[in-house]
Amino acid sequence: MSEPGNLHYFDYAATTPADPRVIESMIGCLGADGVFGNPASSSHAAGIAARDKVEHARQQVADLIGADVREIVWTSGATESNNLALKGYADMATGRRCHLVTSQIEHKAILDTMASLEKRGMTVTYLRPTDSGEITADAIAQAIGPQTGLVSLMLVNNEIGTLTDIAAIAPIVHAAGALLHVDAAQALGKTMIDVKALGIDLMSMSAHKVYGPKGIGALYVSREAAERIASQMHGGGHEFGLRSGTLATHQIVGMGMACELAAEKMASDTERIAGLSRHLLDAVLALGDVTQNAHLARRIPHTLSLTIGLPAFQTAMLGENLAVSSTSACNSAAGKPSHVLTAIGLDANAASRTVRLSFGRYTTRENVDYAIECFRRALNACRSKAVGTPISPGFSVAPQLKLDDLEAVRNQGFKAIICNRPDGEEPGQPTFSDIAEAAARLGIEARYLPVVSGKIGEDELASFVEYVETLPAPVLAYCRTGNRSGMLWNMSEPRRK
Ligand SMILES: Cc1ncc(COP(=O)(O)O)c(C=O)c1O
16 A cells, blocks of 8 residues: 555545645534534524534635525535436426436436436436537537426536536527536536526535535525425425535535635636646657547646557556546446546547546645656556566566566566576666565565576575565566576476475
């Protein structure tokens, strides 16, 4: 496992660490000395103080997106917001306007919810994106009809970072008398959102993507849309009757603070991130055999999707200290390639060689340089010829290894290496301890058994046999040309079990 201190984090689209000011604001709502009351307890000061905090946070969220404060409904996150918007609409739509429109590149929280509505008799059109990952206003205009009740699209795609042109799409949706729901989980705090100017009726948000805590989100419900949405959580009638349940003051306060900070920092964060992301992209593209997905589309700079064109590439080759997402590999539960990447035309193989890097507030130039180096090493390892000559199942020999060879050694499945030449035998060769250190990082065991050329004695043979029989196989032994290691193997044959 990598140590947290060694980690170079490029997975901000998955989640972000809470900002210190968010943490501080949340702590103030937990203990006996803090604002711990139930915001619904309106008869005493503890409850009133908590309600004030909740309402202040509601205002902070509303301010970030240009909404009215009464249009913000607290939920547990964007998944719940998406469910509330879609199922809430479906419940009220009984019998009329039962056609919904969405796209093939939405988050599973939309796609699976849509699938559940299809089982209830609604019809759903799943629009194909263009090859560069965009859903166009034209595609919406063609799909929409008099029976369409709701269109749901994401503002920013979580895998490829494409931006949907909501301003162009909203008038088409409204002209057809339908509602427009936007999943803004990946957009909040990264791009300006003004729900009124964009013409959004319902919008899902999540705090943990924007340096707030996990487990809290909100649904923007415009005044007009509120009448067309049914509650999915029944109980005490909280949240204007749309979502019952005791409000989690500390979470809500954390989300409010995160939104205030987002408004404050969005422009400078984005400018800095754009520079870092451009630098990484240029450097990695220059290594060759790398293509950027959706490069022709309007995109946010925070998310890069890169496909490596070398068949041997696996995301694990980048090393565990580089925290990226293999959007591609498989949607873990489903065991299938990413639906987003296949929708934009990648085959399953290319999808499995795709890496998502997402940048955030704490990404540094050092992180970026580290990532570039990881790509350089991985690509070299993919391109390098096979390392070692097998002389028995489980045992191979090789000439002097270079540090750059170790990825290939690991990729060929070697579990252990033995060095059979003394350090310093020739100038410029990596020392055994350098090799052993790099090997350890890749989970390969390394042993030092130096043999001076032509002097293989009883002690050397005994140690060699011990290593070969106790180290995990397959083992790769190396010396200047590979010959000494081969001789050790042959001469020790009578001693091996
Ligand atoms: C586009 C999009 N929608 C919805 C979600 C779900 O958000 P949450 O984790 O708040 O439920 C995510 C999170 O990955 C997302 O990227």
